[in-house]
Amino acid sequence: MRILMVEDAKDLAEGVITHLARSGIVCDLATTIDEARDFRAVQRYDAMLLDINLPDGSGLGLLRELRAAADRTPVLMLTALSDIDDRVTALDQGADDYLSKPFDQRELEARLRALVRREADRKEEQITLGPLVYAPKDRSAQIAGRQMDLTRREAALLDMLIRHQGQVLSKTRLYDSLYGFDDADVGVNAIELYIARLRKKFAGSGVQITTQRGVGYRIGLDD
Template identity: 65%
Template sequence: MRVLLVEDATDLAEAIVARLGQSGVACDAAPSVSEARDFLAVQRYDALVLDINLPDGSGTDLLRELRGRGDGTPVLMLTALMAVDDRVNALDLGADDYLIKPFDQRELEARLRALVRRQAEQKTDLLVLGPLEFSPSQMTATLGGNRLGLTRREAALLGLLMRTPDQVLSKERLYDGLYTFSDADVGLNAIELYIARLRKKLAESPVSIKTLRGVGYRIECDG
């Protein structure tokens, strides 16, 4: 899962990024509406966390823009304790949930997972390729009915591949789905490592991950 956090309080933003990172969630942080727009212009997210009061505008302005162009990405708004009108307005504009400051980091994480799970269930809660089944909401997979032991990043990578079976995904596209912009010390070669791990777990099955040299990777089923 990849999340965009739009929050100008540096300490809070850093704490949220660290907490989500420990849970395997890639989280980019933008301190303003304008920087959030820059992130959204080049990256797709599974969910957004928007503060209402920002230095260059309101999180509700960004929410209005998103919904106005048909972007249904789940949005969780962060609101002040007494800002009832702000909360009502945000929900009317299409926010999926809100959290009142101050809040427990565990609750934020749980609400985000619930939003992403709900959207996944509305689309489909099971991706199937031959004997391989993947649940986007649970981030789990089974092969021939037996559960695969996957790390969070392995599961995220498998999900990306299974959403586009028989299509080639570049190493850069897969990298963008797994890492944040701040993960500058993680190179593209990390994708090769995770691909190799997934291949071992899919060995002796008709499902395989093919490499198209210089192009990318594709998951397919021969059976």
């Protein structure tokens, strides 16, 4: 899962990012609305954490932009304001949930996961590719009826590949789905390691990940 946090309180944001990283959730941080727009221009997110009071305006304005563009990315609003009117306004304008500061990190993570599951449920319950059955809801997979043992990054990689089965995805695009902008110490070639691990787990099943040299990777069935 990859989310965007739009929050100018850096101490708070760093605590959230650290907590989510332990659970395998990549979190990018934008401290202004303009930064958030820049992030979204180059990256797709599974959900957003959006503060109301930001240096260059109200997070509600960005929320309205998203919904006016028919963007259904789940949005969890964050604010220090506790007035019921602020909650009602945020929800009326398209927010999916609302959490007042200060909050418990565990509750924040649970609400995020609930929003992403809800969105996944709207789309589909499972994706099938031959003997491979993938459940987006909890990023679990079975192959020939046997549960696959996947690490969180293997599951994230499989999620991207199977949602775009038949398409060739570049190494950079796959990397962006697994790592945040701050993971500068992790090279894009790390993708090759996870591809190799998935291939080993698919061995003999008829499911394969092919390499199109210089372009990227594609998941499909043996010819």
